[in-house]
Amino acid sequence: MIIGVPKEIKNNENRVALTPSGVKELKRHGHQVFVQKTAGEGSGFADEEYTSVGAELLPTIEDVYGKAEMIIKVKEPIEAEYQLIKEDQLVFTYFHFASHEPLTKAMIDSKAVCLAYETVEKADRSLPLLVPMSEVAGRMSIQQGAKYLEKPLKGRGILLGGVPGVRPAKVMILGGGIVGTEAAKMAAGMGADVTILDLSLPRLRYLDDVMPANVKTLMSSEYNIREMIKDHDLIIGAVLIPGAKAPKLITRDMLKDMRPGTVLVDVAVDQGGCFETTKPTTHQDPTYIIDDVVHYSVANMPGAVPYTSTLALTNATLPFAIQLANKGWEKACKENNELKLGLNVIKGDVVYKGVSEAFDLPYTPLDKYI
Numbered sequence: 564m565i566i567g568v569p570k571e572i573k574n575n576e577n578r579v580a581l582t583p584s585g586v587k588e589l590k591r592h593g594h595q596v597f598v599q600k601t602a603g604e605g606s607g608f609a610d611e612e613y614t615s616v617g618a619e620l621l622p623t624i625e626d627v628y629g630k631a632e633m634i635i636k637v638k639e640p641i642e643a644e645y646q647l648i649k650e651d652q653l654v655f656t657y658f659h660f661a662s663h664e665p666l667t668k669a670m671i672d673s674k675a676v677c678l679a680y681e682t683v684e685k686a687d688r689s690l691p692l693l694v695p696m697s698e699v700a701g702r703m704s705i706q707q708g709a710k711y712l713e714k715p716l717k718g719r720g721i722l723l724g725g726v727p728g729v730r731p732a733k734v735m736i737l738g739g740g741i742v743g744t745e746a747a748k749m750a751a752g753m754g755a756d757v758t759i760l761d762l763s764l765p766r767l768r769y770l771d772d773v774m775p776a777n778v779k780t781l782m783s784s785e786y787n788i789r790e791m792i793k794d795h796d797l798i799i800g801a802v803l804i805p806g807a808k809a810p811k812l813i814t815r816d817m818l819k820d821m822r823p824g825t826v827l828v829d830v831a832v833d834q835g836g837c838f839e840t841t842k843p844t845t846h847q848d849p850t851y852i853i854d855d856v857v858h859y860s861v862a863n864m865p866g867a868v869p870y871t872s873t874l875a876l877t878n879a880t881l882p883f884a885i886q887l888a889n890k891g892w893e894k895a896c897k898e899n900n901e902l903k904l905g906l907n908v909i910k911g912d913v914v915y916k917g918v919s920e921a922f923d924l925p926y927t928p929l930d931k932y933i
Contacts, residue, residue, distance in 0.1 A: 564888040565595045567631025569624045570602040573638045575846035577605025577869035578876065580635040580656070585877045585884070587616035594888045595619070599627045606873040628652075633892075635884055637876065638863055639666055650674040651910065653892050655884060657681055657696075660907055661808050661921035662835035667908070671924075674911045676892055680880065681833075682806045682915060683905035690805060691901070692883070694741050695875035697830075699865040701745025701801065704828045705734070707864075708797040709753065711826045711850060711857050718857055719824030721796050724754025731755045735791050737783065737812050737837060738801035739766045742830050746799045751778050755797075760787065788812060792821050800829040800837040806907070806917035808835040815839045815853075823855035832860040897933050906933075 566589060568581050579602050581589075586596050598618045600610055610620055621627050628634065628647035636656035640648060642665070648654060650673065658679040660667045670677050680692035690697075705723070712732060714720035725731030734750045736743045739761035750757045751774065759774075760783035761767050767780040774780075781787055792798065792813070802809050809831040818840065831837045832844075840853050843862040850859050865872035883902055886895045896903040907915040912927035919926035 564891070565630055565632045566597070566884075566888060567627040567634050568596065568598045568602055569627045569634065569636060569644075570599040571605075571637050571866075572624070572643065573641055573863060573866075576638055576863050576866045578637040578866055578873045579603045579606050579608065579869075580637050580876070580880070581884075582606075582873060582877045583608055583612040583616050583618075585881045586613055586618045588881060588885065589888060590617040592885055592889055597621050597627055597630050599624055603873075606869040608873075633884075633887060635880070638866075639663070640669075642669075645669040645673065648673040648675045651676065653678065653887065655680070655880075655887065657833070658907060659833040660915070660918040661806060662833060664922050667913075667918060667922060667924070670908045671911050671913065675908070676906070676910065677908040678887070678892065678896075678902070678905045679806070679907045679915075680905070682907060682917075683883065683901050684805060685901055692876075692879050692905075693803075695879045696865045696872065697741035697803075698745050699868060699872050699875060700830045701742040702749045703864050703867065704742070704746045704799050704801070704830050705749040705753065705797075707849075707859055707861075708734070708799065708826050708828045711859055712796060712824070714824075716850070716857070717824065717852060718826050719796055719822065723750065723797070732796040733794060734758070734797045734799065735795040736760065736799045736801055737788070738803065738831075739763065739770050739780070740801065740803055742801035742803070743799070744770065746801060746830075747774060747778050750797075751775050758791065758795075760791075783812075789817060789820065792817055792825075794822070795825070796822075797826045797828070800827065800831050800841070802831055802837045803834060804917070806915055808921055809837040811837060811839045813838040813840075818854040818856045821854075821856050824857065826857045826859065829858070829860040830864065832862050836860060893933065903929065903933055
């Protein structure tokens, strides 16, 4: 198969979809790999590292899309890429369709095959291609939250871990999944007073067993959330419903009950965000303030640590990419139900219910294709 790796062009997105090691594995299986020039530089991989393992460099993004049968990316295509995607071309990347109607309609019009990292799902309901970036984003959410709690950045002016004789900051984490767990570990390690809220009692029991003493668990409810926001300094939005929009757990009217300088970090921004006041921001301009509450909602948080993120992502995606390249998407998805669940849009048809329901689009059962 002919595989293309374009350079990411989203604002401050420095990750790349394949490392030189990943290219070498695909070459070992007999595939041709085209990489756009300088695609790996932001992650610390020079063009020479790609050519040394057999990749062929192409000068422009148009060249990569024009030659490839399968495009492997990190982030969803942005508007400048819509017209480059060809009919029947397989695009393997994060899409997060349910939060972006223009992208969804553009991919329907392209008649491409869109296989989304974020909905590839194992039998135990875990999301193997979302996990590594969720781990990065969860840990980063605390780093960023701690920074924006500083007074020069309009925060409350509180040190996350406190000091002897002074109480630490109070951190509230909405969601006990991968993001929430990693955020809690990071915040706890820095000495904060942490509470995780979730709807699942089994998950709360597990977290209560494994977390250190400065992490508490609480059943998630509107009442509990409204009570806790009054005295918490940093609030992390970490709720995910695979392939669908995130629920709005913090509403606009709740902001008035927060103290000035409270910081909200919405890791669920790719799926529409779990705060009503969330709007996507960039690493270049990461925050905005509403009612004296600082909002951080960068849509590609792991892009700020691209070396770590690229290696972690390739570790997870490469086995699936090899299956797709070796067998073609139809056979690979027929034989691997995890990959099958990653199919969102096929040749103009929406085949993932969460996406069709988000925009009231016609739903086509996968049986038509697989």
